[in-house]
Amino acid sequence: DAKTTQPTSMDCAEGRAANLPCNHSTISGNEYVYWYRQIHSQGPQYIIHGLKNNETNEMASLIITEDRKSSTLILPHATLRDTAVYYCIVRTTINTGTASKLTFGTGTRLQVTL
Amino acid sequence: DTGVSQNPRHKITKRGQNVTFRCDPISEHNRLYWYRQTLGQGPEFLTYFQNEAQLEKSRLLSDRFSAERPKGSFSTLEIQRTEQGDSAMYLCASSPSGLGNQPQHFGDGTRLSIL
Numbered sequence: 001d002a003k004t005t006q007p008t009s010m011d012c013a014e015g016r017a018a019n020l021p022c023n024h025s026t027i028s029g030n031e032y033v034y035w036y037r038q039i040h041s042q043g044p045q046y047i048i049h050g051l052k053n054n055e056t057n058e059m060a061s062l063i064i065t066e067d068r069k070s071s072t073l074i075l076p077h078a079t080l081r082d083t084a085v086y087y088c089i090v091r092t093t094i095n096t097g098t099a100s101k102l103t104f105g106t107g108t109r110l111q112v113t114l
Numbered sequence: 115d116t117g118v119s120q121n122p123r124h125k126i127t128k129r130g131q132n133v134t135f136r137c138d139p140i141s142e143h144n145r146l147y148w149y150r151q152t153l154g155q156g157p158e159f160l161t162y163f164q165n166e167a168q169l170e171k172s173r174l175l176s177d178r179f180s181a182e183r184p185k186g187s188f189s190t191l192e193i194q195r196t197e198q199g200d201s202a203m204y205l206c207a208s209s210p211s212g213l214g215n216q217p218q219h220f221g222d223g224t225r226l227s228i229l
Contacts, residue, residue, distance in 0.1 A: 032215050043118070043205050043220035044157065051215070087156055091215070101147065101170070102207075102218060104156025 004088045009109040012082075018075040020108050022088030025069040032091045033064060034102065035073045037084040044087065044104075047073065078112045085109050116140070118221035120206050126227045127196060134192045135224045139208030146189050147218060148181055149205040150174065157205050163189060164211070193226075201228045 005023040012018040024033060032051050036044040048055055048062045050071070055062045061074040075082055087107040091100045119138040127133055139146050144165050149157035160179070162170040165186035175181075178197075183189040193200055203225050207218040 034217065036220075041222075043120075043207075043222045046217040046219055049215065049217060101159040101162060102149075102157070103159070106154070106156055 003103075004090055004105055006086075006088050006105060006108045008106070009111065011111050011113060012075075012078045014079055014112055014114055015077055018073075018078040018082065018110060018112070020073040020075075020086050020088075020110065021070065022072070023070045024088070024090050027068050027090050029068075033062070033068075033071050034089045034091055035060070035062065036087045036089065036102075036104075037082075038087070038107070039081075039084045047086075049091075078110075080112050080114070083110060083112045118206055118208055118219055120204075120221035120224050122224055123222065124225045124227075126229065128229050129196055129198060131196055132192065132194045133196060133226060134190055135204055135206075135226075137189045137191070137206030137208075137221060139188070139206070140219060142210065143208035143219075144186065144211050145209045145216075145218075146183060147207040147209075148189070148191055149207065149220075151203040151205060151223070152201075157203075160191075196226075196228050198228050201226055 034049040035047040038044045050062045064071045085107040087104050089102050121136045146163045148160040151157040160172050160175050161181050163183040178194045181191045203223040205223040207220045209216045209218045
């Protein structure tokens with residue numbers, strides 16, 4: 001299983017872009033990179049995922065390097081409500097391979113400040 | 115889409131008692147997952163259902179734990195003879211079938227406290 005490495009914590013000023021890095025140097029060719037976040041006392045919230053190409057949705061952008069060994073989650077205009085723990089996950093295949101569990105690390109605690 | 119629903123949100127019980135949690139997945143999601151999360155850690159996988167079939171169980175799921183999904187809709191997770199170490203947040207997630215990269219969507223969990 002590919003493992004990920006994230007900084008323990010980061011700060012970001014409100015209104016600025018938050019760039020959260022993740023290293024996954026042992027990722028396999030068919031493994032996706034997922035990002036979730038967890039606000040205190042809530043379940044993890046899906047943000048975005050990608051395989052090779054950069055992805056963007058209404059919440060964030062995901063930039064994956066060409067060698068796929070690292071990625072960056074970008075929150076373009078961080079607000080106080082974006083304060084949370086952000087998890088970068090490389091999806092593991094279990095069983096027959098068409099469904100897969102998520103292996104969470106300890107994530108990055110993002111603190112957005114005024 | 116009402117999201118994944120978990121009940122109860124909080125459960126406090128004495129050591130040695132049995133507890134049962136319920137998860138209602140997003141409708142038409144035929145895959146359902148249970149995870150456990152302890153303080154300061156990320157969630158850990160416990161088990162997975164495709165429809166009513168339990169296809170994978172983690173080594174974390176001791177013989178005191180049992181999960182069911184009898185009609186392929188809601189699921190229950192029971193812990194028998196609870197121990198102090200069972201205190202945690204129990205999370206349920208669901209996803210649709212199809213491509214294996216479909217994201218899982220989580221409920222807000224059941225927080226279990228063992229006295």
